[in-house]
Each structure stands twice: as structure tokens, then as C-alpha cells.
Amino acid sequence: MEKKELFTSRIGLLLASLGMAVGTGNIWRFPRIIAKYGGGSFLIPWIIFLFLWSIPLLILEFSLGKGARKGTAGAFGAIMGKKFGWMGTYVGFCAMGIMFYYSVVTGWCIKYVTASITGKVFLQQGREYWDSFIATQYQPLFFHFCAMLIGSYIIYKGVRGIEKANKFLIPSLFVLLLIAMVRSLTLPGAVEGVNYLFTPKLSELFNYEVWLQALTQSAWSTGAGWGLILTYAVYMKQKEDIVLNSGIIGFGDYTVSLIAALTIVPVVFALGSAYADPVQLVQEPGPANTGLTFIWIPQLFNQIAGGRFFLTLFFLALSFAAVSSLISMIELTTRIFMDMGLTRKKAIIMVGSVAFVLGVPSALSMGFFENQDWVWSLGLMLSGFFIALAAIKYGVKRFRENFINLEGNDINLGRFFDVIVFLIPVQFVVLIWWWFSQAGGWTDIFSSFSVGTCLLQWGLAIIIFIAINKWLMNQTFEGETQ
Amino acid sequence: MNPSAIIMLVLMGGIVLGGLILALITAMKREKSKSANNKG
Numbered sequence: 368m369e370k371k372e373l374f375t376s377r378i379g380l381l382l383a384s385l386g387m388a389v390g391t392g393n394i395w396r397f398p399r400i401i402a403k404y405g406g407g408s409f410l411i412p413w414i415i416f417l418f419l420w421s422i423p424l425l426i427l428e429f430s431l432g433k434g435a436r437k438g439t440a441g442a443f444g445a446i447m448g449k450k451f452g453w454m455g456t457y458v459g460f461c462a463m464g465i466m467f468y469y470s471v472v473t474g475w476c477i478k479y480v481t482a483s484i485t486g487k488v489f490l491q492q493g494r495e496y497w498d499s500f501i502a503t504q505y506q507p508l509f510f511h512f513c514a515m516l517i518g519s520y521i522i523y524k525g526v527r528g529i530e531k532a533n534k535f536l537i538p539s540l541f542v543l544l545l546i547a548m549v550r551s552l553t554l555p556g557a558v559e560g561v562n563y564l565f566t567p568k569l570s571e572l573f574n575y576e577v578w579l580q581a582l583t584q585s586a587w588s589t590g591a592g593w594g595l596i597l598t599y600a601v602y603m604k605q606k607e608d609i610v611l612n613s614g615i616i617g618f619g620d621y622t623v624s625l626i627a628a629l630t631i632v633p634v635v636f637a638l639g640s641a642y643a644d645p646v647q648l649v650q651e652p653g654p655a656n657t658g659l660t661f662i663w664i665p666q667l668f669n670q671i672a673g674g675r676f677f678l679t680l681f682f683l684a685l686s687f688a689a690v691s692s693l694i695s696m697i698e699l700t701t702r703i704f705m706d707m708g709l710t711r712k713k714a715i716i717m718v719g720s721v722a723f724v725l726g727v728p729s730a731l732s733m734g735f736f737e738n739q740d741w742v743w744s745l746g747l748m749l750s751g752f753f754i755a756l757a758a759i760k761y762g763v764k765r766f767r768e769n770f771i772n773l774e775g776n777d778i779n780l781g782r783f784f785d786v787i788v789f790l791i792p793v794q795f796v797v798l799i800w801w802w803f804s805q806a807g808g809w810t811d812i813f814s815s816f817s818v819g820t821c822l823l824q825w826g827l828a829i830i831i832f833i834a835i836n837k838w839l840m841n842q843t844f845e846g847e848t849q
Numbered sequence: 850m851n852p853s854a855i856i857m858l859v860l861m862g863g864i865v866l867g868g869l870i871l872a873l874i875t876a877m878k879r880e881k882s883k884s885a886n887n888k889g
Contacts, residue, residue: 618869
């Protein structure tokens with residue numbers, strides 16, 4: 368069996384894990400989702416799901432990876448029995464589904480580094496520049512290729528590279544974001560944006576979409592249910608803490624999310640109110656919402672002395688954060704193929720090439736991109752459900768004693784955790800039922816945001832993974848003895 | 850700023866930032882005591 372490269376320190380593992388959690392999930396995705404789904408009302412389910420969904424799932428993922436020392440498919444096979452390995456394959460594939468379009472977002476970040484250096488981003492209105500960039504098609508495609516190439520190369524060099532890079536990059540991104548937030552909040556009219564962000568409208572809490580998106584945003588941003596933490600935990604030392612690390616990742620991610628929202632949304636209200644209704648601007652669907660951060664951040668930095676320099680630094684740090692998240696997705700998929708007996712080099716080349724090809728439609732079409740974000744971010748609910756089922760099938764109390772409360776853990780978990788694990792499938796079933804019964808569109812498989820498109824894509828993946836499960840498990844567990 | 854927004858901001862900020870600070874302090878304390886034990 369290949370010798371696994373372990374993280375050298377707690378800080379290294381934590382920063383690498385935070386590198387996954389702090390990135391485009393907070394800075395690109397959170398502001399546009401909270402703006403679109405009701406501002407203050409969104410925060411209530413979002414905070415609930417931190418405690419009832421994301422942190423418990425992070426703990427389960429750390430324990431599964433550390434206990435099984437295998438990627439997602441192998442870990443499910445080892446813990447639940449080989450016939451349930453397809454669930455782990457789905458978890459890994461869901462992260463892959465996100466990786467295909469995530470690489471496109473990483474490419475956008477890299478593009479904006481070059482545009483900031485040349486100053487071209489300041490020559491047009493933010494919206495015009497964004498629209499013209501997306502319309503070229505060849506540019507998003509080229510930068511998507513660059514992102515996959517960089518990600519695959521770094522992962523080939525080993526996890527020490529991630530550790531070193533994140534020690535410098537995460538603090539710089541954080542400091543730049545704080546500077547941007549202070550400037551944003553001191554703009555005239557910014558307070559209206561803060562009001563929009565934090566004023567809860569209780570009627571919105573009866574909207575299933577707010578709860579659905581709050582859960583998926585929480586999972587998307589913290590990394591809960593992706594299988595990424597599970598894969599990182601394969602490299603953890605046996606005596607490494609699980610519970611506290613999960614808490615730090617969850618709270619850290621949420622803190623950065625709030626800071627990012629306090630940076631982006633007030634800018635729209637301060638600068639956008641001159642020519643449009645800011646509420647319409649932040650809630651507008653389509654490319655304007657998808658590109659909210661890319662449209663407004665340059666306009667914000669334009670208000671700061673030395674804005675071009677700071678904007679370049681900002682997008683540079685964001686690009687590195689995005690690449691660090693991307694490499695953890697490549698690592699996850701690579702691990703699955705390595706468990707099946709492939710060499711690391713072959714697995715990386717295969718994953719990098721396939722991910723580039725399957726990301727091409729998202730790079731070329733914003734409609735396709737939005738569909739993939741819809742399908743696979745909601746698919747994380749299913750992943751979380753499967754991970755909780757793995758612990759339940761094994762026996763939650765037994766799981767807690769054998770995989771969580773181990774020597775070296777800073778905090779041990781009591782029986783309340785067992786209850787929370789049982790609540791994960793309950794949340795899943797209630798939300799799915801609420802969504803399916805309210806949304807309609809079951810047969811509308813070609814609509815970007817329908818139930819049908821989700822059922823079709825999840826269903827296809829699951830059918831294929833069940834069909835190949837026996838072969839996959841044989842490959843995975845044969846590889847162990849080599 | 851309207852009062853409900855202020856309450857929400859303080860509440861949300863308090864939970865996430867408070868949770869983060871508490872978790873970091875606990876982690877540092879445990880790390881210290883672990884290294885002290887190792888030296889001992």
C-alpha cells in the first residue's frame with residue numbers, strides 16, 4: 368500500500384481545511400444567495416443548519432476518513448459494507464459535479480487578476496465588463512483550462528504545497544476582505560444594504576426555497592457532505608483532534624461569509640441606487656446574480672486609494688483560495704482512483720482531463736452553469752443524508768466511541784451527538800418533501816431550476832454507481848492488499 | 850439602521866464570531882497543555 372503523506376502540524380491541517388472552506392463559497396456564493404433569498408430571513412435557517420447539519424457532518428466526515436483511511440467510496444464500503452459503497456461513490460461524484468463548474472469560477476477569478484493588473488476592469492461599468500467577458504466564451508473556456516491545469520499540477524506536487532500556500536494566503540485574503548468591508552460600510556447609502564441583509568421578514572420563513580438554499584449554502588460553503596474533509600482526514604495523524612477542528616472550520620467559514628456579505632451587498636445599495644433599484648439589482652436572476660461579486664468588487668476598490676493594487680491583490684488571493692478548494696476536489700477524486708489501484712500520476716492526469724472536458728459546457732453557457740450549480744449544490748443534501756446513514760448503519764453510539772472520542776481529541780462528544788446524527792435524515796426528508804410538494808416541474812427535465820432536472824441527474828448517477836458497485840468495491844479493496 | 854437589523858447583526862455576529870473565538874482559544878489551551886505534558 369502506498370505510504371500516505373501526513374500533515375505535519377495541527378495548524379497545517381486546519382489551514383488546509385479552512386482553505387477548502389474559506390474561498391469562493393463565502394466570497395462569491397454567499398452574498399449572491401443571501402441577496403437573492405430574502406436577506407435577513409435567510410440567516411435564521413442558515414445559522415440553524417450550522418449546528419444541525421454542517422458541523423455534525425464535518426465531524427462524521429473527519430471520523431470516517433480517519434477511521435477507514437480510504438476515499439469516499441472505500442470508506443463507505445469499509446464502514447457500511449461493500450454493497451453500500453455506491454453511496455460513497457455518489458458523495459465523491461457530487462463533489463466532482465461541483466468541481467466541473469467550480470473550475471470555471473476559479474477561471475473567472477484568474478481572469479479578474481489579469482484584468483485588475485491591466486486596469487481594464489475599471490474602464491467599463493462592472494456589469495458591462497462582466498457581460499462582455501462572459502459573452503466572449505473563449506475567455507471563460509481558456510481560464511477554466513488554466514484553473515484545471517494549475518490545480519492538477521499542484522496536487523501532483525503533494526499536500527505540503529497546500530500547507531505552505533495556505534499559511535500565507537488565507538490570512539491575506541481575510542485582511543483584504545476586512546479592508547474592503549470597512550470601505551464598503553463607509554460609503555454613503557451603504558446602511559440600506561446592511562438593513563436589507565439583516566432585517567428578517569418572518570413571512571419568508573414559510574418559503575421552502577429559503578430553507579433549501581440555506582441548507583445547501585451552509586453545506587456548499589463549509590464543505591459539509593462534499594467528502595473533501597473525509598479525504599483530507601485520510602492524511603490525518605491518528606491522535607489529531609476531530610471535534611474542535613470541525614467547529615473551527617464551521618464558525619470560521621460562517622464568519623468570513625458574513626464579512627463577505629457585509630462587503631458586497633452594501634456596495635450595491637451605495638453605488639447602484641443612482642441608476643436602478645438596489646433590491647432589484649441584488650435579486651436579479653441570471654448572470655447578474657451569478658457575477659454579483661465580480662461586478663461590484665471592482666467598483667468598490669475603485670473608491671479606495673490605490674484601488675488597482677488592492678483589487679489585484681484581492682483577486683490574486685481569491686484565486687489562490689479558489690485553487691486551494693479546487694485542488695481538494697481533485698484530490699478527492701484522485702484518492703478514489705488511487706484506492707482502485709491506479710498510480711497517483713495516472714489518476715491525476717485522468718481526473719484533470721475529464722474535469723476539464725466536463726466543465727466545458729459550464730464555461731460556454733451560463734444557463735448550463737446555473738443548472739449544474741442548482742443540481743449539485745442541492746445534491747449535497749443527498750450526500751449529507753448518505754454520510755449520516757453510514758454512521759446510523761454502523762451504530763451511532765459505536766461510531767462515536769470507535770471513531771470520534773479517541774485519544775488526542777480535544778473535546779469528547781456525549782449522547783446529544785447521537786440525537787443530532789439522527790436528526791440529519793429527518794431534516795433531509797422534511798426538506799425534500801416540502802420542496803417536492805411545493806415546486807412542481809417533475810417532468811420538466813430541461814428546465815435549469817426544476818425538480819425534474821435534479822431527479823434525472825442524481826438518478827442517473829445513482830443507477831450507474833449501483834450497477835458498477837460490485838466491480839468498484841472489488842477494485843477498491845483489492846488495491847488495499849497490493 | 851433599523852432596530853431589528855441591529856439585533857440580527859449582533860446576534861449572528863455574536864454566534865459565529867463568538868463560536869470561532871471560543872473554539873480557537875480552547876484549541877490553543879489544549880495544544881499548550883499537550884506540549885507541556887509531552888515535555889513532562
